[in-house]
Amino acid sequence: xxxxxxxxxxxxxxxxxxxxxxxxxxxxxxxxxxxxxxxxxxxxxxxxxxxxxxxxxxxxxxxxxxxxxxxxxxxxxxxxxxxxxxxxxxxxxxxxxxxxxxxxxxxxxxxxxxxxxxxxxxxxxxxxxxxxxxxxxxxxxxxxxxxxxxxxxxxxxxxxxxxxxxxxxxxxxxxxxxxxxxxxxxxxxxxxxxxxxxxxxxxxxxxxxxxxxxxxxxxxxxxxxxxxxxxxxxxxxxxxxxx
Numbered sequence: 001x002x003x004x005x006x007x008x009x010x011x012x013x014x015x016x017x018x019x020x021x022x023x024x025x026x027x028x029x030x031x032x033x034x035x036x037x038x039x040x041x042x043x044x045x046x047x048x049x050x051x052x053x054x055x056x057x058x059x060x061x062x063x064x065x066x067x068x069x070x071x072x073x074x075x076x077x078x079x080x081x082x083x084x085x086x087x088x089x090x091x092x093x094x095x096x097x098x099x100x101x102x103x104x105x106x107x108x109x110x111x112x113x114x115x116x117x118x119x120x121x122x123x124x125x126x127x128x129x130x131x132x133x134x135x136x137x138x139x140x141x142x143x144x145x146x147x148x149x150x151x152x153x154x155x156x157x158x159x160x161x162x163x164x165x166x167x168x169x170x171x172x173x174x175x176x177x178x179x180x181x182x183x184x185x186x187x188x189x190x191x192x193x194x195x196x197x198x199x200x201x202x203x204x205x206x207x208x209x210x211x212x213x214x215x216x217x218x219x220x221x222x223x224x225x226x227x228x229x230x231x232x233x234x235x236x237x238x239x240x241x242x243x
Contacts, residue, residue, distance in 0.1 A: 017043065073085060073094055076140075079133075178227070207222070207224055
C-alpha cells in the first residue's frame with residue numbers, strides 16, 4: 001500500500017502469516033520491502049513454512065500443451081523419470097512430457113546451498129544425459145532433438161526460478177536463526193539461565209533433522225546449530241545486562 005509522509009508518497013509492505021483456512025494476521029510492522037522479506041524468511045525457517053512474495057510477478061505455469069511427444073517408454077529406453085510419462089487412457093498409450101523431464105532435472109540440483117546461477121549451471125550434466133538418450137533413440141529424428149532440449153531446459157530453469165529465493169535481497173544465516181529464536185525466548189520473561197536452556201532446545205529442534213528440499217540431511221547442521229546458539233546466547237546475555 002502507499003502512504004504519504006512529509007509530502008512524499010511511498011510504498012510500505014506488510015509481512016503476514018496466512019493460515020490453512022485462508023485467514024491471515026500481520027506478524028510485524030509495515031515498512032520497507034527489505035525488512036518485510038527479512039522477517040518473513042525468518043518466520044519461514046522457524047516454522048518450516050514457505051514464503052509467498054506477492055511483490056514478485058509469478059511466472060506462468062508450464063502447460064503440457066506443446067510439451068508432450070509421441071514416443072513410448074520401450075522405444076526410448078534410458079533413465080527417464082517415471083513422472084515424465086503421461087498416459088492417454090482413450091488412446092491407450094504413453095507420451096513423454098518434456099516439461100516434467102526438465103523439472104525432474106531441476107529438483108535434483110535445487111539444494112545443497114547453491115545460488116540460483118549455480119543451480120542453473122549444475123543442470124548441464126543432466127541435460128547432456130537426456131540429449132544423449134534422445135540422440136541414441138532410432139525412433140527420434142535428429143532435427144527434433146534441439147527444440148525438444150530447449151523445452152526441457154526452459155522447464156528446468158522455470159522450476160528453479162519459481163522455487164528459489166537465494167537471489168533475494170536478504171539471505172538468512174544460522175546467526176540470524178539464533179538471534180530470532182533468542183528474541184522469542186526473551187518475550188517469555190524468564191531468567192537468563194532458563195532462557196539459555198530454552199534457546200538450546202529450540203535450536204536443537206530446528207537443526208537436528210534439518211534437510212534440503214530433496215530430503216537429504218544438511219551435512220553441517222551441527223556446526224550451523226552451534227553458530228546459531230552462540231549468536232542467540234550473546235543476544236540474550238546482552239539484554240540481560242551481562243555485556
